[in-house]
Amino acid sequence: MRCWVVLLLLAGHACASYDYETFYFDQKIDHFNADNDKTFKNRYMVNTKSWGGNGDPIFFYAGNEGDITLFIDNTGFMWEIADEFKAMIVFAEHRFYGESMPYADAYTPPYQLGLLTSSQVLADFASLGTHIRQSLNATDSALISFGGSYGGMLAAWFRMKYPHITQGALASSAPILQFTGMVPCHVFGQIVTEDFQRTSLECTEVVRRSWAAIDTVTSTDEGKEWLSTAWGLCKPLETRNDVLALKNLLVNVLVNLAMIDYPYPASFLMPLPAYPIKAFCEDLRHPKLEPEPLLEEYFLGLNVYFNYTGEMKCVNTSQQADPRLGDIGWWYQACSEMIMPMCYDGVDDFFEPVPWDLASYVEECHRVWGVTPDAGLAELLYGGKNIQAASNIVFSNGLLDPWHSGGVMEDVNPTVVALIIPEGAHHIDLRSSNPDDPPSLTATRRLEKEHISRWIRQYAQEQMS
Amino acid sequence: MRCWVVLLLLAGHACASYDYETFYFDQKIDHFNADNDKTFKNRYMVNTKSWGGNGDPIFFYAGNEGDITLFIDNTGFMWEIADEFKAMIVFAEHRFYGESMPYADAYTPPYQLGLLTSSQVLADFASLGTHIRQSLNATDSALISFGGSYGGMLAAWFRMKYPHITQGALASSAPILQFTGMVPCHVFGQIVTEDFQRTSLECTEVVRRSWAAIDTVTSTDEGKEWLSTAWGLCKPLETRNDVLALKNLLVNVLVNLAMIDYPYPASFLMPLPAYPIKAFCEDLRHPKLEPEPLLEEYFLGLNVYFNYTGEMKCVNTSQQADPRLGDIGWWYQACSEMIMPMCYDGVDDFFEPVPWDLASYVEECHRVWGVTPDAGLAELLYGGKNIQAASNIVFSNGLLDPWHSGGVMEDVNPTVVALIIPEGAHHIDLRSSNPDDPPSLTATRRLEKEHISRWIRQYAQEQMS
Numbered sequence: 001m002r003c004w005v006v007l008l009l010l011a012g013h014a015c016a017s018y019d020y021e022t023f024y025f026d027q028k029i030d031h032f033n034a035d036n037d038k039t040f041k042n043r044y045m046v047n048t049k050s051w052g053g054n055g056d057p058i059f060f061y062a063g064n065e066g067d068i069t070l071f072i073d074n075t076g077f078m079w080e081i082a083d084e085f086k087a088m089i090v091f092a093e094h095r096f097y098g099e100s101m102p103y104a105d106a107y108t109p110p111y112q113l114g115l116l117t118s119s120q121v122l123a124d125f126a127s128l129g130t131h132i133r134q135s136l137n138a139t140d141s142a143l144i145s146f147g148g149s150y151g152g153m154l155a156a157w158f159r160m161k162y163p164h165i166t167q168g169a170l171a172s173s174a175p176i177l178q179f180t181g182m183v184p185c186h187v188f189g190q191i192v193t194e195d196f197q198r199t200s201l202e203c204t205e206v207v208r209r210s211w212a213a214i215d216t217v218t219s220t221d222e223g224k225e226w227l228s229t230a231w232g233l234c235k236p237l238e239t240r241n242d243v244l245a246l247k248n249l250l251v252n253v254l255v256n257l258a259m260i261d262y263p264y265p266a267s268f269l270m271p272l273p274a275y276p277i278k279a280f281c282e283d284l285r286h287p288k289l290e291p292e293p294l295l296e297e298y299f300l301g302l303n304v305y306f307n308y309t310g311e312m313k314c315v316n317t318s319q320q321a322d323p324r325l326g327d328i329g330w331w332y333q334a335c336s337e338m339i340m341p342m343c344y345d346g347v348d349d350f351f352e353p354v355p356w357d358l359a360s361y362v363e364e365c366h367r368v369w370g371v372t373p374d375a376g377l378a379e380l381l382y383g384g385k386n387i388q389a390a391s392n393i394v395f396s397n398g399l400l401d402p403w404h405s406g407g408v409m410e411d412v413n414p415t416v417v418a419l420i421i422p423e424g425a426h427h428i429d430l431r432s433s434n435p436d437d438p439p440s441l442t443a444t445r446r447l448e449k450e451h452i453s454r455w456i457r458q459y460a461q462e463q464m465s
Numbered sequence: 466m467r468c469w470v471v472l473l474l475l476a477g478h479a480c481a482s483y484d485y486e487t488f489y490f491d492q493k494i495d496h497f498n499a500d501n502d503k504t505f506k507n508r509y510m511v512n513t514k515s516w517g518g519n520g521d522p523i524f525f526y527a528g529n530e531g532d533i534t535l536f537i538d539n540t541g542f543m544w545e546i547a548d549e550f551k552a553m554i555v556f557a558e559h560r561f562y563g564e565s566m567p568y569a570d571a572y573t574p575p576y577q578l579g580l581l582t583s584s585q586v587l588a589d590f591a592s593l594g595t596h597i598r599q600s601l602n603a604t605d606s607a608l609i610s611f612g613g614s615y616g617g618m619l620a621a622w623f624r625m626k627y628p629h630i631t632q633g634a635l636a637s638s639a640p641i642l643q644f645t646g647m648v649p650c651h652v653f654g655q656i657v658t659e660d661f662q663r664t665s666l667e668c669t670e671v672v673r674r675s676w677a678a679i680d681t682v683t684s685t686d687e688g689k690e691w692l693s694t695a696w697g698l699c700k701p702l703e704t705r706n707d708v709l710a711l712k713n714l715l716v717n718v719l720v721n722l723a724m725i726d727y728p729y730p731a732s733f734l735m736p737l738p739a740y741p742i743k744a745f746c747e748d749l750r751h752p753k754l755e756p757e758p759l760l761e762e763y764f765l766g767l768n769v770y771f772n773y774t775g776e777m778k779c780v781n782t783s784q785q786a787d788p789r790l791g792d793i794g795w796w797y798q799a800c801s802e803m804i805m806p807m808c809y810d811g812v813d814d815f816f817e818p819v820p821w822d823l824a825s826y827v828e829e830c831h832r833v834w835g836v837t838p839d840a841g842l843a844e845l846l847y848g849g850k851n852i853q854a855a856s857n858i859v860f861s862n863g864l865l866d867p868w869h870s871g872g873v874m875e876d877v878n879p880t881v882v883a884l885i886i887p888e889g890a891h892h893i894d895l896r897s898s899n900p901d902d903p904p905s906l907t908a909t910r911r912l913e914k915e916h917i918s919r920w921i922r923q924y925a926q927e928q929m930s
Binding site: 031032036037114116117119123126130164165332336337371374376380382383386387388390391392462 | 495496497498499500501502578579580581582584585588591592595626627628629630797801802835836837839841845846847848849851852853854855856857927
């Protein structure tokens with residue numbers, strides 16, 4: 001019964017479908033070192049209410065960087081279509097997140113995070129999928145993978161690397177091309193900006209001018225104090241680094257607003273109203289104001305983001321969007337394997353200009369984690385754009401979602417296809433259906449179900465031959 | 466200039482084609498642990514004499530369990546067809562064999578062999594293939610993998626896991642199905658026996674009766690002494706364990722004879738005459754002899770195996786076939802990941818009855834290496850019989866070769882095909898052509914070249930689109 005967060009804002013959702021049983025699988029800590037036979041408890045959740053029995057499919061959510069319950073609550077599509085497919089539902093938690101901790105002190109210096117790699121987690125999924133087939137008498141069942149964002153990347157890669165275990169993958173908003181040399185680094189920020197421009201050019205300008213305004217205002221101690229009070233910061237700004245942290249937070253807020261610009265109230269990263277960019281921009285109309293009044297106006301928008309529920313006492317600049325998201329773990333992954341170049345120019349986007357600087361990035365990762373970023377690893381392991389040999393993957397992307405900058409936007413071959421949702425934000429197709437869904441989303445979900453049906457039929461035929 | 470061993474017996478072979486340059490690539494010791502950035506020198510050899518330049522193919526031999534020079538000397542097919550394909554030739558040495566040692570003392574107790582796994586070596590090949598494309602200006606060149614036996618398994622798996630790096634694989638005599646639950650354990654021994662039966666039923670009976678004869682004779686100290694002298698053993702038999710070691714050696718001799726029953730003199734595992742089973746069986750005609758004369762007769766056959774060159778001073782029961790083969794490393798691999806069940810019944814085969822006993826196997830592996838065999842790992846990683854999603858692999862098998870018991874003997878799909886050479890022994894198709902090649906072998910090589918051509922054309926088309 002983990003559905004209250006969703007229910008809070010999505011009245012009318014059938015809570016019963018979110019029931020599940022929780023299990024723990026003894027997963028090898030290191031699948032690729034024969035001398036290490038240590039294991040950890042890999043959490044997963046199962047619901048067999050709709051399942052028809054052996055031969056009927058397993059819907060397998062490839063957990064991403066967070067507590068798996070966060071994704072259970074935000075992947076209504078799987079729950080909604082389970083009856084129609086007589087499917088078992090499984091949510092697999094990603095190692096080093098939630099309760100699936102290989103070491104109790106993994107996140108305590110000196111850190112034990114080296115085995116937090118995509119290759120290890122894909123082997124986890126393969127082992128767990130095999131275990132589920134055997135332990136639940138589902139040896140003839142197709143296993144269909146689902147995932148969104150990084151979880152979508154994992155779902156797609158799971159199919160590429162273990163096609164004997166997963167018969168197809170729905171990879172929603174999965175930026176498998178957001179790596180070095182595959183796509184230009186500036187596109188992501190431009191998409192964010194365009195989402196705001198589409199709503200209000202004045203609002204976009206307020207944001208664009210806010211960076212200099214913050215610098216001007218916070219150049220004095222009085223100014224720092226003033227902004228801390230005006231924006232209700234939990235911890236007053238004292239140093240230049242505090243200001244940089246605040247700006248960092250603002251970048252994340254803007255990116256998150258673009259990602260979760262859903263047409264109905266939702267609570268994925270934050271509890272937010274329908275069309276949160278529109279709500280954010282509502283009062284941001286005067287870009288030519290002087291710095292202090294500009295920032296006062298800006299705060300009216302920020303307040304929509306931080307305090308839509310009216311429960312927030314103050315703004316915490318070091319907080320993360322949802323405490324169940326594993327920001328720290330992801331930071332390590334971004335420093336080791338998931339190096340996704342981003343850059344802003346302040347002209348075609350509304351961010352402060354920041355070039356992509358691999359050298360500084362490497363230095364910072366070294367300093368914080370003692371790890372060396374391997375910018376070529378994802379391409380080496382997964383092929384980048386060269387995935388013609390793959391099969392049975394749907395890559396879905398919404399054009400509102402900035403992550404489509406690294407998405408697969410064109411069909412690769414007859415069974416590795418791209419579905420585009422023009423009015424869609426970040427993995428909106430995985431969410432529960434809603435009366436306010438745009439028609440393109442409804443049509444996409446219909447196509448996704450057709451692909452899933454075909455994968456299941458194909459597997460049944462292979463089993464018979 | 467490593468070709469003298471081959472030349473010794475295959476007069477007329479063009480030695481020049483075996484020229485190569487030797488390189489060492491800084492390979493990550495652990496590809497799947499982000500905290501380990503140590504590297505080792507991975508040896509590889511390159512010949513660009515026939516290569517047409519960027520866009521023309523790379524022929525990449527996936528090194529198996531031994532010094533790579535052993536395979537350079539026994540893979541004449543690649544050298545012979547390089548001109549026709551304008552191909553660069555690369556031989557990649559397998560980690561923990563030959564000169565490619567991650568740790569200088571890897572094989573010294575307490576051993577550091579945990580990273581001697583197929584997953585790691587496939588990642589080595591992927592990294593090396595990418596490095597070669599970049600360092601030799603071959604970024605547009607198709608990379609075609611070749612391998613025989615375990616190397617053939619690796620070639621096939623390399624294509625399955627890294628299809629963006631290798632565009633096709635010729636997997637010769639690759640027993641990817643010789644794992645738990647995939648094929649019956651007794652078939653291998655039956656094929657060995659049939660190879661001898663086809664030559665001589667009397668010879669087969671001499672072998673079948675030799676086990677009991679050895680037991681009878683060596684039941685006394687005088688008997689042990691007699692047999693040690695009669696067979697010219699380097700180290701006289703003293704204990705029951707010495708006798709067991711001798712029997713073990715005999716099993717290997719019989720298996721090796723079946724594997725390398727080539728129609729011409731060759732020197733793959735041992736220098737041997739054409740049709741070595743025929744030579745071995747020549748004088749083994751009296752299965753009803755009493756134990757001592759039976760073993761004297763048996764020795765006439767063994768002498769063909771051990772001393773075809775006439776240079777062997779005595780028979781060393783602990784010797785391996787070719788010192789360049791990494792028997793010790795393979796033992797570790799067989800104890801960790803490459804668990805291939807074998808059993809004999811003495812009725813349908815001519816071996817001593819030995820059931821497949823996983824429990825003892827596990828115990829022995831624990832005792833020797835401190836490692837736990839994972840009998841399900843190969844299937845988990847590579848799919849066993851469920852490889853319908855693979856593409857561009859030729860599995861070739863000779864029916865004389867006992868390893869075809871675990872081979873892919875039927876087409877899996879239009880591009881994953883099985884080629885059968887009825888008169889063929891172990892990966893004979895990878896060897897140099899010979900006037901005594903059976904027509905089925907010549908036809909198979911022609912088909913293999915057609916597949917390779919198709920893979921290269923397909924890659925060129927993909928590059929253009």
